[in-house]
Amino acid sequence: METLTDREQQVLSWLAGAHDQMLDLLRRLVNIDSGSYCKPGVDAVVAQLRGHLEQHGVACQVHRNESAGDCMRAAVPGGAGRPVLLMGHCDTVFAEGTAAQRPFRIDGDTAYGPGVADMKAGLVVNSFVLSAFARAGLPMPIAALYTSDEEIASPASRAFIEANARDARVVLNGEPGRPSGNVVTGRKGAMFVDCEVTGIPAHSGGNHHEGASAIEAICRKVVQLHRLTDYESGTTVNVGLISGGSSVNTVAPLAAASIDVRFKTREAMDDVQAKLAAIIASVEVPGTCAHIRQQRYFLPLVQSAASRALFETYVDSAAALGFAAGGEFSGGSADSGFTAAAGIPTLCGTGPVGGKVHTADEWLKVSTMVPRAQAIALTALRVLKSSS
Structure with a gap:
């Protein structure tokens, strides 16, 4: 020394x-x-x-x-x-x-x-x-x-x-x-994203055709979000929490998910952030609408x-x-x-x-x-x- x-x-x-x-x-x-x-x-x-x-x-x-x-x-x-x-x-x-x-x-x-x-x-x-x-x-x-x-x-x-x-x-x-x-x-950096989907409620027996399921919509999004994982680049996406619905016999009017995203570089962050936003904004189930409620991140x-x-x-x-x-x-x-x-x-x-x-x-x-x-x-x- x-x-x-x-x-x-x-x-x-x-x-x-x-x-x-x-x-x-x-x-x-x-x-x-x-x-x-x-x-x-x-x-x-x-x-x-x-x-x-x-x-x-x-x-x-x-x-x-x-x-x-x-x-x-x-x-x-x-x-x-x-x-x-x-x-x-x-x-x-x-x-x-x-x-x-x-x-x-x-x-x-x-x-x-x-x-x-x-x-x-x-x-x-x-x-x-x-x-x-x-x-x-x-x-x-x-x-x-x-x-x-x-x-x-x-x-x-x-x-x-x-x-x-x-x-x-x-x-x-x-x-x-x-x-x-x-x-x-x-x-790695991280993003913690909370998203919410609204649908159209309906009686699941008598008026099923009038409803638009927020749960179906968010499940379709989960599949797409998980496909963003790329182990080679170090980017991972995990939907860690999911909730929704109002009763078993009601087409779900609301659903929510919390998403964890990890990445190695700022460029990878910008890329996955854009793709995630596009998935959430897309409409897979007519009559539903999704938005990001909260987003926090580490660089x-x-x-x-x-x-x-x-x-x-x-x-x-x-x-x-x-x-x-x-x-x-x-x-x-x-x-x-x-x-x-x-x-x-x-x-x-x-x-x-x-x-x-x-x-x-x-x-x-x-x-x-x-x-x-x-x-x-x-x-x-x-x-x-x-x-x-």
């Missing part, structure tokens, strides 16, 4: 001794229900993080949202210039009451609980990195964003992310490290040359700290796609190692918390010193 100043070395040394404090904060966060639609829970997570950060001299600014959870920007005081930006989301996919049913627990080197890896451990690690810089008195431009609704494609957080990331030097997104120990260098994380250089800096930093990390592609989507699309060098999956996210078996490798925090800190130091 290259020579660090005393204060820079203090950052890594303090993190090395912070294992127990990290676990204490992680326990508190995991034991808070913070589903994407649970504003009180997300706000409670933000409050816990703000309390920790301000206790260690990190300045926090809360961005209020009326219905979604609040977001927050935290920064080490005194740092001038373009910042190294850490990111993380405070929401989970789990329903209220889950934390009480299966609270945080540790078995050997493995921690369990709702959102323990995705991504409350990443929030903890990012917060301790900022705290370490502040405690060491390093007036370097390093900041973190804490967002509220990533699990539903960040409808309330995207503008906050893009506004605050605009001048960042680089972005390190604290999604969980892969079970392999790798970070994430590329991700893909495509590795640029600058993002590749950031990845290599992280890999070198990890090696200097005694562990190996490679890069891999993920079919899942994340907020890192927004920053990468804006041209900011971006690396994802820098949080502690975990797996089986979004399930009751979600796990976190506890022993990776300190080294992954140190790797973020050393990467930030190298980026800031190289561009000063």
Whole structure:
């Protein structure tokens, strides 16, 4: 490892001794229900993080949202210039009451609980990195964003992310490290589309011929939508939810579907989006009409040359700290796609190692918390010193 100043070395040394404090904060966060639609829970997570950060001299600014959870920007005081930006989301996919049913627990080197890896451990690690810089008195431009609704494609957080990331030097997104120990260098983008079909109701016995079935229409669309899947290009389409009808003996006047679309590039996104819209607009059953009710999307994380250089800096930093990390592609989507699309060098999956996210078996490798925090800190130091 290259020579660090005393204060820079203090950052890594303090993190090395912070294992127990990290676990204490992680326990508190995991034991808070913070589903994407649970504003009180997300706000409670933000409050816990703000309390920790301000206790260690990190300045926090809360961005209020009326219905979604609040977001927050935290920064080490005194740092001038373009910042190294850490990111993380405070929401989970789990329903209220889950934390009480299966609270945080540790078995050997493995921690369990709702959102323990995705991504409350990443929030903890990012917060301790900022705290370490502040405690060491390093007036370097390093900041973190804490967002509220990533699990539903960040409808309330995207503008906050893009506004605050605009001048960042680089972005390190604290999604969980892969079970392999790798970070994430590329991700698919995603669209979540809700569509609705209206038909003409009629008695299914006496007046069947007068009706137009919304259920038949949407089923015909499902077949066409699934044909858009192209494994060679990486585009997939899945109608994951479907509903409709009013009674068994009525020609269905209404039907709805929720569609998940994944793609590797912005061009593939534009292509499948146009085809999907055409399918929904077409009329297969006379008398029916379909429209898109809601559409949310993530942009893909495509590795640029600058993002590749950031990845290599992280890999070198990890090696200097005694562990190996490679890069891999993920079919899942994340907020890192927004920053990468804006041209900011971006690396994802820098949080502690975990797996089986979004399930009751979600796990976190506890022993990776300190080294992954140190790797973020050393990467930030190298980026800031190289561009000063």
